[in-house]
Amino acid sequence: MKGLLAIATALMLVAAGPAEAQASAPRPAVSRPAQPEVVDPALRPTVDRVRIALAAMVRADREILPAEGSSTLRGADEATLQRRSEARAQAIAGLDTLLASGARGRVAIRVLVVDWSSVDLVRRYEVRAAFVAHDAVEALRLTDRLAAAAARDTQLIGWRAIALDSLGRAPDALRARQARYELAPDDPTAWRTLLRAHEAAGSLPQLRASLGRLRLLYPSSRAVREHEIEVLHRLGRGEEAARIAADTLGVAR
């Protein structure tokens, strides 16, 4: 069975076309399960489309990378970027389809992860599939494994917070949301989730203190000041909010 799967994978790659894809034969980064999982036949066409799209993405990435002797620091040409963008969109469409297919889709994604472990996009869908399956423990484990090489990835930190919440570890989730917000204070989603978390925890004064600190770290960020004003209003400290608002106008001018 194991040999058949490998042959099938190789055939599909050839079908996907590019010699480059064969040259970069995916290497498993995660340990294979004892019993290899089988893709539901109904989902196979989708899985094949995802494989083709991923191969196209890898090929485009190769073109974007600097080639010997003719490379420059500037980005790739528009056509290559367009091809990559289209391939990525097709891969995402297929992965979304699998994600919506419940447990069968999760298995299919796991199979894809085995073969395309170097493609970050697929590994992230594995995490999302775990969330869809309400498997917070697995979602946290996968997230932490991805975060080992990308500790400051705000999406991963956000997922970690969600998983921790699901596991009832609210203080840890709050700290993760705080860290996520502080990495990208201009991200409105990060702010809203953090604000809600602090409100739920009754720790708005603590949030206000952290915003005062962030004003030093991001002195030209208008978002940080607006968030501080919002928190001050919620705390009923209108005068302070007005003062910072006036100051913010100066910054923005």
Add this chain to the structure above:
Amino acid sequence: MRDRIRLLAFFTPVALAAQGPPVRTAPVAEPVGRIAAVVADGKVHLYPNRVPSDGEAWIIRRDGVRITREPLMGVQGPAEFASVVGPDLELIQRITGTDNSVAAYRRLRAGGTAAGLAQILSPRTAVALGALFVDSAVTMGAQHTYEADLIRRSRPDSVLRRARAVVRVAPTVIPTPGAPTARPVDGVVSLQWTPPRFTGAADDPVVAYTVERADSTGDFTRISLLPVMRLADQASGHRDESVEPGRMYRYRLRAADLLGRLSPAGASVSVRAPGERGPMPPSEVATEVTDGRVRVVWTTTPEPGARGYHVERAVGGDSSFARVSRVIVGADSPEWLDTLVRGREVYTYRIRTVDAAGRAGAPSNPTTTRALDLKPPSAPGAFTATVLPGHKVRLTWRAPPDRDVAGYHVQRAEKGDTAFAKLFGEPRQLLAYLDSGYDGNTLEPGREYAWRVTAVDSSGNVSAFAEQRLRLADDEAPEPARSLLARNNLGRWVEITWTSSPSLDVVRYAVERNAGVGAPVVVGTVASREALQLRDTTAVKGRVTTWSVIAIDSAGNRAVALRDTLTFRDITRPPAPRRVTAVRVGEVTTVRWERIVSADFRGYVVYRAERSDGVRTRLTATPVTALEFIDRGGSATARYVVRAVDASGNESAESPVAVTVERQR
């Protein structure tokens, strides 16, 4: 901070200094620099070595012929900037960390690393900044000399800076860099490489590097999002934090020139990532300076198992960090207050995240600040002033308890001064000072002085003063008077004149007379403010007499006497003696005469002659005061005359001639 560290070699003053000998063709305000030139696609890309400021522009000549029809001055404002940069604007905003063209334009005009990076990655930006001129009217293989003059547009004849380059029109070859060194440090992979010494010559076009990574068998991908700028004669480096623990990686470099072109990849180096990644440091660190304190803040770590943080500090721009947080700073309170700072000292801080096992990870990027101290130190204590021989004063004091005292100022004033004068310009680290007066010429005896000592801390804050006052005892003789002259005034008196002593504290002059007999006699005193002359009417005539003038100061100290010697005489003859008789008895003739009256009479002189109009022979070697003279050598026909002599040596007219009269015994 990282931006400030990664200075682009081409754009730094250090690099300019290494750009060959200056060419002196016309007087310029600054040294001659070098135009960086890159030949690509049969064109010469010329980068004069400075972005022109507002009101400035470059004029470029090729082989002495001007090739810039209009001065090269860049765009005139953000709107034009956005238009010229066009599709590169998003890239420029990413480099400058801004979100609009106005802010990006301002950042680039300020220069620095962001401006350098932007020029490399976007020739449109270099053109927009007035930092690039492309000469396309050249022939391959030719050699040209380019000169660029930075001028003020308002005064085109004023050359602010000149740059020069000799360019052979041949494709510029970007040398392939060597392999970097790679080692696991603090749970990540640290890469370092040392570029060759920057020459600025045409065969040294490298201004930046890119770092590429591959696992043990796969393809290389670029991992440095922005080029790593080449430093001026320093090692460059990159820290790869996105490694999977325990995995084997290969790294290699490419060099980039000013046009952003890359060299072939250099040799690769392999390294295994640390088995366990250390906790990642905070992404941002900032400081807030208040009086005597530095507040260090940083972003909350995203590490799941973080226990807290260590704060490390380096002082004075040094790169040797020491941990200053004694206990672990809690993971939920990412800030620390440094109260042990000295004003105006430069401090650099960095943060390490500590995990649950107590393991500290890699340090964050450092942030540097200068401490502020507005509180003056306490005044020095136990201030004393002690007079030493030689009219010097030793000042001693005790240091105040403040830790940041950088030195002391000593000030002095004399009585009547309205302000104190500093005795040295910069504060000195000393607790005693010997005041030897202005220029070491000792202090003035008899004067009252006041001294103040203040402590100065490292921020320049000055303490209150401690003060001491002292009058120096006047035990020093004044300078003698000058130009003494004793003059005989027609024998009536002696006129004594002199000029004043240079000493300012002389209050009077004593005039003494010494006629060689007995103690000197005080003739009189003259106050220093009066006319410096005295009339001596009691001098003895005819005697060698010395007059002395002695300056006397307010403390009664007497100067060395100034002397002048004179023999005081008058010119009035005494009256001639009368009734002179000469009586001869035997062989002895007795000459007698009547007394004369004269104030300065001294004696009589007797003369003998054989005839009344004959030659007079003086018989008395010295004047005699008796009224007779016994002559044992005279003949019976001898004649005698007598003269009176006064103290001044004046002889009177002859007395009537006395003819010898013989008498029997």
